[in-house]
Amino acid sequence: VVSASGPAGPSALRRHNLGLVLTALREGPFSRAELASRTGLTRATVASLVEPLVARRVLAEELAPPRGVGRPARPLRFHPDGPVALGIAVDVDRTVVVALDLGGAMVGRREIVADHRAHTPDELVATAADLASTLVAEVGRPVLGAGLALPALLAADPAGALVLRAPNLPRLTGTRPGPALAAALGVPVVVDNEATLAAAAHLGLAGDFVHLSAGIGLGGGIVLDGRVFRGARGLAGELGHVVVEREGPACGCGGRGCVEQYAGRGALLAGSGAADVEALVEAVAAGEARATAAVARAGAALGAAVTSVLHVLDVSTVVLGGDYARLAPALLPALAAELEARLMQPAALRVSTLGPDAPARGAAGTVLDRALREPDALMITETPESPSPVTTLPQFR
Numbered sequence: 001v002v003s004a005s006g007p008a009g010p011s012a013l014r015r016h017n018l019g020l021v022l023t024a025l026r027e028g029p030f031s032r033a034e035l036a037s038r039t040g041l042t043r044a045t046v047a048s049l050v051e052p053l054v055a056r057r058v059l060a061e062e063l064a065p066p067r068g069v070g071r072p073a074r075p076l077r078f079h080p081d082g083p084v085a086l087g088i089a090v091d092v093d094r095t096v097v098v099a100l101d102l103g104g105a106m107v108g109r110r111e112i113v114a115d116h117r118a119h120t121p122d123e124l125v126a127t128a129a130d131l132a133s134t135l136v137a138e139v140g141r142p143v144l145g146a147g148l149a150l151p152a153l154l155a156a157d158p159a160g161a162l163v164l165r166a167p168n169l170p171r172l173t174g175t176r177p178g179p180a181l182a183a184a185l186g187v188p189v190v191v192d193n194e195a196t197l198a199a200a201a202h203l204g205l206a207g208d209f210v211h212l213s214a215g216i217g218l219g220g221g222i223v224l225d226g227r228v229f230r231g232a233r234g235l236a237g238e239l240g241h242v243v244v245e246r247e248g249p250a251c252g253c254g255g256r257g258c259v260e261q262y263a264g265r266g267a268l269l270a271g272s273g274a275a276d277v278e279a280l281v282e283a284v285a286a287g288e289a290r291a292t293a294a295v296a297r298a299g300a301a302l303g304a305a306v307t308s309v310l311h312v313l314d315v316s317t318v319v320l321g322g323d324y325a326r327l328a329p330a331l332l333p334a335l336a337a338e339l340e341a342r343l344m345q346p347a348a349l350r351v352s353t354l355g356p357d358a359p360a361r362g363a364a365g366t367v368l369d370r371a372l373r374e375p376d377a378l379m380i381t382e383t384p385e386s387p388s389p390v391t392t393l394p395q396f397r
């Protein structure tokens with residue numbers, strides 16, 4: 001609760017209330033009266049909050065159907081030309097950019113397929129910036145900011161998130177891609193781990209859950225109390241390194257027998273003999289025995305690891321994303337059997353429908369969440385001419 005007096009002050013109260021109204025509108029459209037009842041604010045307060053946003057074309061009034069006498073209630077919704085957030089996912093083999101409106105709907109998407117492993121950090125940033133600029137020109141709406149999803153462990157840092165480890169894009173290690181991208185795009189950029197952002201993309205869809213995605217490694221994300229759980233140093237969710245066999249094969253993390261060695265993409269391809277994920281998905285769909293068995297073995301190992309995680313966290317939903325969603329027909333039975341045999345309480349298994357765009361959507365969602373929590377940004381609906389400061393993650397907590 002924010003009080004009108006004391007350290008929070010009136011402007012913090014106004015921001016808080018505006019955040020309530022904008023968050024409510026994500027379920028909209030609603031009239032001012034409906035917004036008042038949904039937020040617990042007075043109608044006068046709601047009116048004073050929304051008028052400036054209508055004037056700035058962040059919100060739009062719908063034409064109300066005629067209904068009897070008196071002033072009609074004109075529902076409010078996010079303006080169709082209003083600001084958008086960009087989500088940019090740079091992965092080993094592609095760059096994806098999406099634009100989401102304030103309601104979270106995708107209004108544009110672009111993708112480039114290219115092997116990025118040999119590219120310098122500057123080249124990666126330039127590719128991402130070009131693709132994003134093309135999309136921005138296409139969408140033709142003001143940009144609030146951009147989220148950048150990387151297959152990397154990152155350290156939050158005032159000078160921009162620092163890449164600690166990026167096994168699959170090793171040239172990024174030790175760099176801060178955020179400031180360069182922010183300078184190229186002229187909007188604030190937040191950088192985060194792709195698996196964390198993929199989990200964040202499912203916020204609100206599944207209560208509390210553990211999200212697992214097979215990309216190059218095995219990505220994990222934990223959502224507790226409706227928020228992504230980041231841990232003390234922002235590194236939580238490394239579910240790929242849950243140990244399933246003490247003396248198992250060596251892992252890139254320096255340990256042994258991590259579930260990534262049994263259920264990551266490398267293990268899936270090696271076990272199935274498939275050349276790539278596309279071939280594996282096709283082989284599984286065709287019911288090929290070797291491919292199906294390899295995916296089932298991965299599912300069983302995953303089940304053992306997930307059991308430990310669920311027992312520790314007392315979360316009852318598992319969401320499968322990335323390659324796991326595509327391999328679900330062969331993966332789910334083995335995973336479910338393992339969970340049933342091991343779990344003390346039952347869990348729900350859900351397959352993500354967001355597809356490969358989940359990290360990019362989660363990245364844009366981070367920008368939207370901040371815009372709704374700190375709505376001052378919505379008062380600037382022009383794309384700035386000069387580079388804006390890069391925001392690092394701690395400010396988002």
Ligand SMILES: [Zn+2]
Pocket residue numbers: 240241251252253254255256258260
């Ligand atoms: Zn490991």
